[in-house]
Amino acid sequence: MTRYLLRGATLPDGSPADIVIDEGRIVSTAPGAASDGPGTIVIDAGGLVALPGLVDLHTHLREPGFEQSETVLTGTRAAAAGGFTSVFAMANTLPVSDTAGVVEQVQSLGDAAGYATVRPIGAVTVGLAGERLSEIGAMAQSRAAVRVFSDDGKCVHDSLLMRRALEYVKTFDGVIAQHAQDPRLTENAQMNEGALSSELGLKGWPAVAEESIIARDVLLAEHVGARLHVCHLSTAGSVDVIRWAKARGIAVTAEATPHHLLLTEDLVRSYDARYKVNPPLRRDDDVQALREGVADGTIDIVATDHAPHPRESKESEWDAAAFGMVGLESALPVVQTALVDTGLIGWQDVARVLSTAPARIGRLTGHTHSFEDGAPANLTLVDPSDRSVFTLDRLHGKSVNTPYEGLELAGNVRWTFHHGFPTLRDGVLAPADEVAASAASIAQHRIGAQSHG
Numbered sequence: 353m354t355r356y357l358l359r360g361a362t363l364p365d366g367s368p369a370d371i372v373i374d375e376g377r378i379v380s381t382a383p384g385a386a387s388d389g390p391g392t393i394v395i396d397a398g399g400l401v402a403l404p405g406l407v408d409l410h411t412h413l414r415e416p417g418f419e420q421s422e423t424v425l426t427g428t429r430a431a432a433a434g435g436f437t438s439v440f441a442m443a444n445t446l447p448v449s450d451t452a453g454v455v456e457q458v459q460s461l462g463d464a465a466g467y468a469t470v471r472p473i474g475a476v477t478v479g480l481a482g483e484r485l486s487e488i489g490a491m492a493q494s495r496a497a498v499r500v501f502s503d504d505g506k507c508v509h510d511s512l513l514m515r516r517a518l519e520y521v522k523t524f525d526g527v528i529a530q531h532a533q534d535p536r537l538t539e540n541a542q543m544n545e546g547a548l549s550s551e552l553g554l555k556g557w558p559a560v561a562e563e564s565i566i567a568r569d570v571l572l573a574e575h576v577g578a579r580l581h582v583c584h585l586s587t588a589g590s591v592d593v594i595r596w597a598k599a600r601g602i603a604v605t606a607e608a609t610p611h612h613l614l615l616t617e618d619l620v621r622s623y624d625a626r627y628k629v630n631p632p633l634r635r636d637d638d639v640q641a642l643r644e645g646v647a648d649g650t651i652d653i654v655a656t657d658h659a660p661h662p663r664e665s666k667e668s669e670w671d672a673a674a675f676g677m678v679g680l681e682s683a684l685p686v687v688q689t690a691l692v693d694t695g696l697i698g699w700q701d702v703a704r705v706l707s708t709a710p711a712r713i714g715r716l717t718g719h720t721h722s723f724e725d726g727a728p729a730n731l732t733l734v735d736p737s738d739r740s741v742f743t744l745d746r747l748h749g750k751s752v753n754t755p756y757e758g759l760e761l762a763g764n765v766r767w768t769f770h771h772g773f774p775t776l777r778d779g780v781l782a783p784a785d786e787v788a789a790s791a792a793s794i795a796q797h798r799i800g801a802q803s804h805g
């Protein structure tokens with residue numbers, strides 16, 4: 353394997369570093385200490401911030417079943433372009449990822465592609481139908497070793513099923529990731545409920561539909577003593593409920609998406625379905641509350657909810673259009689724009705909310721996120737001085753349903769290393785055949801690490 357020297361990088365804590373990568377691992381980070389042996393590729397990392405490889409706990413890769421929107425290969429190319437080295441693949445595929453067979457298939461596709469570590473999420477209920485628990489134990493014990501279970505796209509609404517699911521995952525330290533949406537309160541809902549939804553004549557989606565499920569679930573998690581993760585918080589009230597639950601010592605974690613940290617419902621005035629997403633874009637005071645929630649640690653992570661949809665699903669009229677936005681390539685720029693450049697968080701917090709905390713919540717093994725000598729080299733180099741208008745050529749997945757086209761965002765990902773292999777090189781994706789050729793050794797790393805716990 354090639355040896356790399358990333359010269360003049362800045363670590364998240366602000367300290368300078370010359371990062372040497374060899375045999376897929378970080379050999380040293382001490383400035384000046386690195387000598388360029390023959391065959392070392394030297395990268396000028398001056399002005400670039402080195403972050404541990406980003407980890408997305410909430411990605412829709414769409415394979416199997418919806419390959420016209422995305423595949424494991426194209427979605428992980430988008431991930432690498434966005435600085436991600438691991439993604440957790442949501443279960444709303446076709447067939448649904450509710451059996452050991454499907455989660456192992458998703459994991460194998462990720463291993464073969466090689467652009468990022470793919471960790472499948474298992475469905476909580478069979479077919480996401482909300483009626484019977486899926487084979488949670490078999491998925492946990494499978495080669496995919498699933499630790500995160502979610503019916504995302506749908507809420508696990510039945511209280512007894514939710515209780516049983518929490519009891520089940522508790523036995524192996526798993527977590528239920530809840531899409532908190534009361535189905536009865538949101539029937540045919542199209543956007544945030546309020547003055548604007550009345551004005552636009554679109555059926556509203558009240559904040560309480562999210563907050564009431566979160567309140568119930570934190571109490572269930574407390575009762576069972578199990579871990580609960582709440583997907584895509586979107587309202588100020590949700591942040592309050594999570595803050596209350598954490599103060600009470602409940603084992604709950606929460607995520608916010610980049611789009612809910614930057615965009616508001618006012619965009620819906622355009623009736624442009626690029627802005628149609630579940631949960632809906634909310635008001636400015638919600639955005640502010642979410643930002644404060646990330647800054648004070650109430651919200652543990654930022655997760656993309658990368659949700660690719662084909663053009664025809666987004667070009668129809670608002671009511672008929674699909675919910676969802678792509679988000680892997682824009683995540684880091686939006687986080688810098690909304691949280692870092694506003695002075696709310698620093699780069700160490702970015703490393704936490706986009707890498708170490710999601711890795712911990714998902715019990716990601718064999719993929720450490722530190723700059724310690726000997727750690728697997730999963731890292732990304734970001735240019736924080738970049739200011740550029742977001743364009744569709746920044747996207748590398750199959751779908752282009754981004755809300756950021758034409759917006760100026762701060763920060764850009766330049767390099768991504770996945771287990772020592774550069775998947776993104778000064779902004780250019782490595783060719784698929786080269787990445788696939790390195791994939792066997794990457795899989796080897798992971799299997800070795802998993803068997804050690």
Ligand SMILES: NC(=O)N[C@@H](CC(=O)O)C(=O)O
Nearest residue numbers: 412504505629630659675676
């Ligand atoms: N976020 C969305 O608007 N859509 C997601 C489902 C989901 O995350 O709930 C999708 O799968 O398209």
Ligand SMILES: [Zn+2]
Nearest residue numbers: 504505531583
């Ligand atoms: Zn969801």
Ligand SMILES: [Zn+2]
Nearest residue numbers: 442504505657
């Ligand atoms: Zn989702």
